[in-house]
Amino acid sequence: MSEARTMTAAPPTVADFEEFVAARSASLWRSAYLLTGDPQRAEDLLQTALVKAWRRWDRIERREAVESYVRAAIATTYTDWWRRRWNGEVSTGTLPDLAPPGADEADEVEVRRDVLAALDLLPRGQRAVVVLRYFDDLTVEQTAGALGIGVGTVKSQTSRALAALRTSPLFAEGDPS
Numbered sequence: 001m002s003e004a005r006t007m008t009a010a011p012p013t014v015a016d017f018e019e020f021v022a023a024r025s026a027s028l029w030r031s032a033y034l035l036t037g038d039p040q041r042a043e044d045l046l047q048t049a050l051v052k053a054w055r056r057w058d059r060i061e062r063r064e065a066v067e068s069y070v071r072a073a074i075a076t077t078y079t080d081w082w083r084r085r086w087n088g089e090v091s092t093g094t095l096p097d098l099a100p101p102g103a104d105e106a107d108e109v110e111v112r113r114d115v116l117a118a119l120d121l122l123p124r125g126q127r128a129v130v131v132l133r134y135f136d137d138l139t140v141e142q143t144a145g146a147l148g149i150g151v152g153t154v155k156s157q158t159s160r161a162l163a164a165l166r167t168s169p170l171f172a173e174g175d176p177s
Contacts, residue, residue, distance in 0.1 A: 017057055021050060024067055031071065034131040035078045037116050045081070049073035071136060072146040075128055079147070114170040121168065126161035129154055 025046065032049075033042035052073045053066065060066055119127050125147075132143040133154070144154045165171065 016063075017054060020066055024070070025050075028067075028070055028074065031131060031136050032074050032078070034116075034119065034135050035074070035128060037120050045074055045077055048077050052077070068142070068146070071132070071138070075132060075146045076148065078128065079124065118165055118168045118170045122161050122164060125149075126157045126164070129157040130161045130165075133158060 028049070029042055029046050032045040033039060036042050036045055049070050053060070053070050056069070060069060119130065122130065128147060129143060132138045132146055133140070138146065140151050140154050140158075144151045147154070
């Protein structure tokens with residue numbers, strides 16, 4: 001046998017997993033937060049997905065596919081929780097900021113609040129498609145794979161979600177008073 005055929009890739013290590021988590025957890029948490037709309041549930045959702053990844057860590061052959069695997073785990077876990085009517089821990093509320101936000105920060109907070117409120121009005125399937133397509137910047141095919149649905153379903157869910165968001169009173173122009 002040639003030497004090239006007998007060499008194998010280095011086995012995955014705990015350090016590899018820790019490096020992945022340190023590098024990508026903020027982005028993955030943001031996706032989980034956009035799906036759940038709640039910081040504590042987003043943390044639970046991300047941790048659950050990371051546990052799933054850790055359990056399969058030694059079997060994930062292509063390291064470049066790890067993030068896709070975790071994003072798919074986030075999406076499917078989110079859907080599974082909804083199907084089971086998961087009601088784990090309930091947060092006690094948001095802690096107040098120590099300093100009042102400036103004018104620019106206040107505008108950003110208001111926009112974020114409106115986006116989350118509009119996403120919250122969407123059915124879970126549409127919300128998941130919008131988050132994966134537009135916030136996580138996945139292709140239609142990647143979104144379909146992550147959610148375990150067809151490409152046509154992703155397209156129709158996206159179309160319906162965008163139509164609902166366009167007509168949302170949260171994004172109406174002009175003075176609401």
